[in-house]
Amino acid sequence: MSQTKYIFVTGGVTSSLGKGIIAASLAKLLQARGYKTTIQKLDPYINVDPGTLNPYEHGECYVTDDGAETDLDLGHYERFLNVKTSQANNVTTGRIYQSVIEKERRGEFLGKTVQVVPHITNEIKERVQILGKSGEYDIVITEIGGTVGDIESLPYIEAVRQLLWELGDNNAIVIHLTLVPYLSAAGELKTKPTQHSVKTLMESGIKADILVCRTEHEISDEIKNKLALFCNVRREAVIQSIDASTIYDVPILMQQEGLDTVTLKKLALSDTTPPDLKQWDQFLRRHKNPKHEVTIGLVGKYVELQDSYKSILESFIHAGASNEVRVNVRFIHSEHISKKTNGKILQGLDGILVAPGFGERGIEGKIEAVRYARENNIPFLGICLGMQMAVIEFARNVLGLENANSTEMDGSTPHPVISLMEEQKTITNKGGTMRLGAWDCHLMDGTLVQKVYQGATDISERHRHRYEFNNKYKEQLENAGLITSGINKETGLVEIVELADHPWFIGVQYHPEYKSTVANPHPLFVGLVKAALNHKKEQSNASMA
Numbered sequence: 001m002s003q004t005k006y007i008f009v010t011g012g013v014t015s016s017l018g019k020g021i022i023a024a025s026l027a028k029l030l031q032a033r034g035y036k037t038t039i040q041k042l043d044p045y046i047n048v049d050p051g052t053l054n055p056y057e058h059g060e061c062y063v064t065d066d067g068a069e070t071d072l073d074l075g076h077y078e079r080f081l082n083v084k085t086s087q088a089n090n091v092t093t094g095r096i097y098q099s100v101i102e103k104e105r106r107g108e109f110l111g112k113t114v115q116v117v118p119h120i121t122n123e124i125k126e127r128v129q130i131l132g133k134s135g136e137y138d139i140v141i142t143e144i145g146g147t148v149g150d151i152e153s154l155p156y157i158e159a160v161r162q163l164l165w166e167l168g169d170n171n172a173i174v175i176h177l178t179l180v181p182y183l184s185a186a187g188e189l190k191t192k193p194t195q196h197s198v199k200t201l202m203e204s205g206i207k208a209d210i211l212v213c214r215t216e217h218e219i220s221d222e223i224k225n226k227l228a229l230f231c232n233v234r235r236e237a238v239i240q241s242i243d244a245s246t247i248y249d250v251p252i253l254m255q256q257e258g259l260d261t262v263t264l265k266k267l268a269l270s271d272t273t274p275p276d277l278k279q280w281d282q283f284l285r286r287h288k289n290p291k292h293e294v295t296i297g298l299v300g301k302y303v304e305l306q307d308s309y310k311s312i313l314e315s316f317i318h319a320g321a322s323n324e325v326r327v328n329v330r331f332i333h334s335e336h337i338s339k340k341t342n343g344k345i346l347q348g349l350d351g352i353l354v355a356p357g358f359g360e361r362g363i364e365g366k367i368e369a370v371r372y373a374r375e376n377n378i379p380f381l382g383i384c385l386g387m388q389m390a391v392i393e394f395a396r397n398v399l400g401l402e403n404a405n406s407t408e409m410d411g412s413t414p415h416p417v418i419s420l421m422e423e424q425k426t427i428t429n430k431g432g433t434m435r436l437g438a439w440d441c442h443l444m445d446g447t448l449v450q451k452v453y454q455g456a457t458d459i460s461e462r463h464r465h466r467y468e469f470n471n472k473y474k475e476q477l478e479n480a481g482l483i484t485s486g487i488n489k490e491t492g493l494v495e496i497v498e499l500a501d502h503p504w505f506i507g508v509q510y511h512p513e514y515k516s517t518v519a520n521p522h523p524l525f526v527g528l529v530k531a532a533l534n535h536k537k538e539q540s541n542a543s544m545a
Contacts, residue, residue: 004132005267006172007141008160010208012148012197013179017214018250020073022177022241023143024080025251029260031081032275035138038131039077040089041070042124043145044152048094059307063464063514064089067437073143075311075514079318080251082519091127093152099123116155124159125166139267148176149200161205170268176201176208177241180215180223189217191227198231209266210237212259218242237262248284248317248518251277283321283518290326294532297346299369299386300355301362303331309355311513312383318521319529327529334365342368350539351379351532354386356464356511360409367393379504379531381524384465387507388418391469391477391497399480401473408467417477419470435463439488439510441495447485448498449506452527459486461495461510469494469509504531 007026011019020041027037047053049069050061062075070090078085100123104114112119132140144160146153164172178194198208211233213219219240228235239257244250254260255275264271296316302308313329320327330349337345346352352373354366366386370393373380382390388406395404395417403410406418438460443450445457453459471492474484486496486508499505506524516522 003171004137005139005170005269006128006132006163006167007139007263007267008163008172008174009141009143009177010148010157010160010174010201010206011144011146011177012201013181013193015147017177017179018241018247019143019145019177020076021247021250022175022212022254023073023141024076025254026175026259026263027077027139027141028080028251028280029255029275030139030263031083032277032280033260033264033271033273035269036136037081037139037141038083038085038089038137039074039081039141039143040091040128040131041073041077041143041145042128042156043071043090043092044150044156045092045145046094046097047092048098049090049092059305060310061464062311063436063462063511065438065460065462069436069464071145072307072310075314076247078514079314079517082517088127088130091124093155096120096123096127096155117158120155121159121162124156125163128159128163138269148197148204154204157201157204157206164206170266173209173263173266174201174206175210175212175263177212177214180213180219180227182215182217189215189219189223191223191230194227195230202232208233210239210259210262212239212241214241216243234262237266246284246287246317248280248287251280252284279519283318286324287317287321289324290320291324292533292536293326293328294350294529294536295328295330295348296351296353296528296532297330297332297349297369298353298355299332299334299337299366301334301357301359303333306331311511311516312353312355315513315516315522315525316529318516318518319525322521322526323529323533325529325533327532332369334362334369337365337368339368342372346372346378349378350536351381351528353528354380354382354389356384356386358385358408363389363409367396371397374499374502374505377503377535379528379535380502380506381528382507383513384463384509384511387497387509388467388469390505390507391417391482394480394482394497394499395473395477398482399476401476406467415473417470417473418467420467435465435468437462439463439495440490441486441510442489443496444483444485444487447483448504449485449496449508449524452506452523454523461508461512462514463510465509469497503535504528 009023030037059072062070062072066086068087074085178197224238227238239259316327366389370390395401401415404415404417405413407416483498484494485498495509497507512522512524
């Protein structure tokens, strides 16, 4: 292909309709037809990135290989496409304005009055086309965050209008995701919200090429014809997106509706090659027809909002399908766990995952969860803060270092087994200043974690943290039985800990959930689910004996 094609995905009526899932599903279908496809997200909030946002505000913060803290939708993009994203795949209003203001300060606008049009919109257009101009992709899908009509989204919508005009016919299209609600009192689906949403889009100078209609009930041909007529789109371009049992069904549903076919037609691209979805279908079969079932406790501080642990939950789905196991995740608030309650709260679990997080709230509960897993031989995985809690628990209860802690929680602890990295001690800004992105890790021979990684000696994993294992305590902890099985050779920092006298106990400083995809489930999650299944079988055999 000589020219990259662009697809813009906008949303109307309400938020949380699933623009990211629709974008990822379409990208999967186009990729399965042989087109090199990527997705980017334009976020209308003024934060430079979501790194400083509370998980309750925006769900998890996803991290790319190049260290970008991004929107959680990029996780969907990677999980569906099995293609790495980067800083170029996520743009925020904060970053746009920051860049334009820096250019103004350097005098790059030659004394011109800096305005939303053309300066902000030009910056947006430039960012949108970075991936397209790289020569790596045939098609770039751009998801516009927010809802059409939001004041925050107006510069993005205007930039899209300009791009549609500049790129010309058949080179860029707009897919508008909208809601067709069902009114139970009237007993019918209503098209008026969609009509108003499309009208709002047209008032901004943009005509939707394809309508994707989210619905809880089947949309009849009569309603599709009505939507086509009143929203000024072709009948075949009215696509139903009905509620699915899993997000991984959506690509199949979109294929059945012909979303990829009508998209390729509007972009003047060949649709003669049918999509190759054999691997995807196999994953769905294994996911929907498990042979076994396990329950794993997810111990965290933000369990009220499941999006806070989105990548972890999806990783369990991938690992479950790989093992042909249904993974039931039991959310456990770490603030509810204590020495008195942990036996009741954690009873009956086949595995325990202590989740990442920041701050001192709920820390003692996480430490108690680690102790319970260690003492009862329950398969355990600690991620980032979870790994640090495992080190603190071992230092306190096995090594006997009273009040051992992390300096993040207790600056005056007598035993700072977890402490601030030297290069972090002078940093005052919070945004983008942690150890971020992909770092190498060397695995020690003969360790459990090397077995989990199928004999690998060196791996690369993504990080997002500020505090580290304190190497001053390394020898003491190792002598007491804590194995430091993964080391970053460049820094000498401990990346992985495990226990030799435990069936399956691993803590990792990095975030394995960021790299798990449908095509490549992460080995740590695959290993934890497998160990949980073995634990369940052993418990069952013991009770029968």
